[in-house]
Amino acid sequence: MKILEGISLTKVYRSGWIGGRKIPALIDVTISLEKGGSLSIIGESGAGKTTLAKVLLGITTPTKGRVIFNGKDVTRGIPRNLRRLIGYIPQHPESALDPRWKLYDSIIESLRIHRIEKRREQVKKIIERVSLDEDVLQRRPHEVSGGELQRAVIASSLIIEPILLICDEPTSMLDASTQADILRLIRSIKEDMNLSYLFISHNVDVASFMGDRIGVMLAGRLIELAPSRELLRNPLHPYTEVFINRKSVGAGESTKLRGCPFYDRCPHRMPICKKKAPKLEKLGEGHYIACYRYHSED
Amino acid sequence: MHAIGTILRIKGLSVSFLVGRKRIDVLDNVNLELRKGEVLSLVGESGSGKSVLGISIIRLIPSNTSISGEIIYKGKNLLDLDKDSMRKIRGREIAWVPQNPDTMLNPTIRIGDQIGEVLVEHYGFTRKEAWETAIRILEDLGVNPPDERAKNYPHQLSGGMKQRALLAMGIAGKPNVLIVDEPTKGLDPIMKEILLESLKRIKNMKDSPAILLITHDLEFAEKLADTVAVMYCGQIIEVTKARRFFNSPLHPYSKLLLRALPSRELIPIPGKHPNIAKPPSGCRFRERCPYSKEKCMNEPLMFTLDGNKVKCWLYEHIRNSSDGIIKDNE
Incomplete structure (x- = not known):
């Protein structure tokens, strides 16, 4: 059973004078996560990884596409009873916690929001699980180390017993x-x-350690998706190959709606790549790729 | 005795911060040598004192610190210099590239002018000459197109580009020593690759500066360093040639640190980095060390092994033999 699905997700941010400039951050991304599964997403800065997370979390509504969580369409926002089934661990733990609050108060905040009783036992159980010392809970974020801070954030997202992280x-x-x-x-x-969890990373080794499958994003698009071991052993997209082998190919380009996002840097480019972006299509067992080298225009 | 080619020599450097009535020893008896043209990478966990060492060299440490020892540059102890003499050295002889470009670049000044500032300040260049030199430096670092980037303001640049702008500011004054503090923080792998390229270009320049690369990114250090110095809880515990370090480091801490890398085994080091305000007695790593023994209650001496140095009792009896006693897979 699928716990989370994103179908043809597109997000266009607007900026400039009365939103005249359109910045596509996510273009036609379809992903799904099985119950009990783990999926890693890799890509360079600006690839749209965080936008994808925000759309899936219901923090931002997508411009197009649908989000299905636990069988329900939650595209327009996640109702509170489902909300408590999703935990979120951000990149910067220091920005996720109120600097004036003791860690204990930050950790129990979600219990308070969701009106769950039995706070003390719950906190005790969870801090033991994340190996946080009890005396650390009485400190404020600036008084603890980065690792302790991240453990506190993990504790606060797990205390509501989510089914998706x-x-x-x-x-x-x-x-x-x-x-x-x-x-x-x-x-x-x-x-x-x-x-089940979705794990965003820009380190390939971390992504393969954490996910059964890895999705590769570039300039707002999902360009390859495969089981982790398969992707590391046999990367097919020219960009994935570069990313995994850490070769230098120059800086990334901004997102655009037309053409393959890797066109300017690709050693195998063809005229068609500039006109129309390739779609993500199945190539082998669980291996999906968006590149005209592997499938034709239609 | 000065070793041949040594350009900067740190001797018995100790730094303490005074917090309220408490005195916290951040650096404890640090000895380190930087040779001409080499890249010395100072690695260690956050809170181990790496950055404090960097800012101590250029004397940008806050006023609530007490500092002792010697930092010898061109026969002079930098700690004895007055403010004006130090200002003449800073930027021109010894340059520092800070971490976090967002707070270190001026958001209201074009990149080209910020890079050229040191030339106007120290070398009497006109603004126009400085601007042209700035473009040439950006070009040397592989920035493309350099004249366009010089015209940009910091907010128009990516994280990697800002980091390269800081590097350009660092080398503009043609320093003999370049201290680069955590250059890869928050950069994605492709940006890191581009930054690495720029640092390699600096390393291959004629009269290239000696580089002290302060980082916790061991994979980045591996690609650039000639020598690696490991800092743990305010002390230097190993100084080893880079090739040896990444294949078979000497100190147990170094072995475990390498094993924790995502590209290796991703196995964490047991226990926690001690609080620097309350370091353990004896060897500071002993509580986490799998080889810990009775003797480790006493502070280890620095032993020499094939020209490498290690502060660990395991090496007590093999000072000058050809190989270490600990094997990697014990």
Whole structure:
């Protein structure tokens, strides 16, 4: 059963004088997550990873497309009873917590919002699970380390016992050892609590450790999707290959509606690539790709 | 005795912050040498004191600090210099590229003018000459197109481009020593690759500066460093040639740190980095160390092994033998 589906999601931001300038941040992205599954999304800055997370979380409504959570259409916002089934771990834990509050108060806030009683036992259980010392809870965000802060954020998103977790590069600002610690923590919590998660990262090794499958985004589009091991062993899209092997190909371009987003940097480009962006199509078992090298125009 | 080619020599440097009535020792007896043209990467976890070492060298440390030891540059101890003499060295002889370009670039001045500022200030260039030199420096760093970027304001640039603008400011005064603090923070892999390219260009320049690369990004350090110095809880615990370090480092902490990388085993180091205000007695890593023994209650000496240095009792008996005693898969 699918727990989360995004169907043909498009998000266009408007800026400039009375919104005259359109900035497409997400173009026709379709993804799904099975119950108990894990999906990683990789891509460079500006690829639309965070916009995708925001649309799926119901923080932003998509310009086009639909979001289905647990069988219900939640495109126009997620009702409160479903809201508490989704947890979110942001990239910068310091911006997710109120600097004036003690960590304890931040952690129980979601319990208060969702009017759940039994606070004390719940907090005790969860901080034990994320290995946070009890005395740390009485401190404020500036008084604890980055790792402790991220653990507190994880605790606050898990305390409502969600069934889906959306993690937006939760470890990119942490030291190697702390990162390894937090990643393993999220993975083992997934097993214990029967969670599903979407994990956004710009590190390929982290993405493959965290996800059964990896989706690659570029300039607002999903250009390749495959089981993690398959993607690392056999990347098909020219961009994926570059990204995984960390070759230098120059900086990314801004999103555009026409043509393949990798056109300017692609060594295999053809005239058709400039006219029309290729669609994501199935190539092998669970391997999807958007590139004219692998399928024709129609 | 000065080693040949040593351009900066740090001897017994200790730095303490005074917080209220408490004295916190942030750096403890740091000894380090930077050689001409080399890239020395200073690695360690956040809070280990890396950045404090960087700002101590150019003496930008806050006033509530007490500092002792020596920082020898061209035969002079920088800690003895008065403000004016220090200002002449800063930017011109020793340049510092700070972390976080967002707070360090002036949002109201064009990039080209910010890069040229040091030339107007220290070398008597006119604004026009400085502007043209700034464009040439951007070009040297592989920025394309350099004249367009020079005209931009910081908010028009990507994170990687801003970081390169800071590098350009750093090398504009043709310094002998360049201190680069956490250049990869918040950059995606492709931006890192571009920044790496620029740093390699600096390294290959004629009369290239010696670079002190302060980072917790070990994968980035691996691509650039000639030598690696490891800082743990305010102390330097290992100084090793880069090739050796990334294959078989000496200190147990270094071994575990490398093992935690996503591209390796992603296994965390047990325990926590100690609070620098209350460091453990003896070896500061002993509580987390799998090789810990009785002797580790005493502070280890710095042992030398094939020209590399390690502060760990495991090396007590093999000072000059050809190989270490700890194997990687124990």
